[in-house]
Amino acid sequence: MSDARYETYMGHGPSKLPHWEHWSCPDAETYLTGIDYYDHPRLCREKLQELYPQLGLPVPAGDDPLPRPELSVEDGPTANHDRHTVRWGAGESGTFEHGEAYFHSPEEVFAFSPLEKADFTDWRHVVMNWDFSSEEVIYEKLRGSYPAEWGDTAPEGSSASVGFYNTIFMWPLLTFGWELFLECCLDPRFEPVMAEFTEINRRVFRAFARLPVNFAVCHDDIVTTRGPVCSPAWMHKYVYPVYEELWGILAEGGVRVIFMSDGCMDQCADDIMALGALGIISEPYTDYKALARRYENPFLAGEGDNRVLMRNRPDEIRAMVESMVETGRMSGGYLMCIGNHIPWNVPPPAIKLYLDLSDELAYR
Secondary structure, eight states: OOHHHHHHHHTTOOOOOEEEEEEEHHHHHHHHSSOOOOTTTTHHHHHHHHGGGGGGOOOOOOOOOOOOOOOOOOSOOOOTTTTTTEEEEEEOOSSSSOOOOOOOOOHHHHHHOOOHOOOTTOGGGGOOOOOOOOOOHHHHHHHHHHHGGGSSSSOOOOOOOOEEOSTTHHHHHHHHOOOHHHHHHGGGGHHHHHHHHHHHHHHHHHHHHHHHEEEEEOOOOOTTEESSSHEEEHOOOOOOOOHHHHHHHHHHHEEEEEOSSOOOTTTTHHHHHTTTEEEEEEESSSOOHHHHHHHHSSSEEOBBHHHHHTTTTTHHHHHHHHHHHHTTTTTTTEEOTTTBBTTTTHHHHHHHHHHHHHHHHOOO
């Protein structure tokens, strides 16, 4: 029997619109449950799961108290400039210091061999800092996350998935940092570097195709809030052909693709959909109603806007939910989602109102 999320991913959405929320707001968990998240993390999550199962948040194994975030002192700092981190959820984000600490010139970029490096476990700044030395190493790292009894195939109708942050565009961006990436990306000497990142990802996606999953969430921040980072010509040379190859590997294993990117996907959506993705999860800068009209029941998520929640005006939150539901009735693949995240500083009453209104109104 198919679960509701599977049916939605496939564009056959059930009457009730499910949620896909980017959640990192411990104070909201305390507010919603009446149980202090830091004092009793397990009890708090168990109660939250009972009250708002649509969030699908995992329950920790233990209930030992958690340390309260250092970057949460009233009227105090919310960033650690020495570590290049900011307050995030119950702690701190990953570092925002990427390639700047490792590379200092274009010549160093062009001389770098991703395949020679292969094991990135000591490079926290690339996010997916795994050992990529072989397909088998990657497969063994991931296989234990899925029930042994599934064998090589996820149950039919299951929304079991795997995700990868560095689908291809993120690799050079995170490895070298913004400035060096943009300085080097048009130089022919950059081509061998991109080719080696592609080879690393062949290993990744061959491993994914062997896992017992039905979906792969492929993340690449190819756009900003204003649109594409790089020109269509560059994308069609370095990025889209890689997507076509990697997603073809997944398709051979029966795995379908969901594409994820921050920003405004309007100008890139046609290319992503033509390459075989079920749909797109992005941010509220994207015109979701246009995408719902253009494709037949595409997967869509991310139309909700945390700026509306931050203002905490009930009428505005209701109008946002009603608009999201309108889009949801245009596509069987639509999920309720605050696309630009529910971070630690969103007012908990606004989050509760959003969830409660969704529960009341979000039906096809």
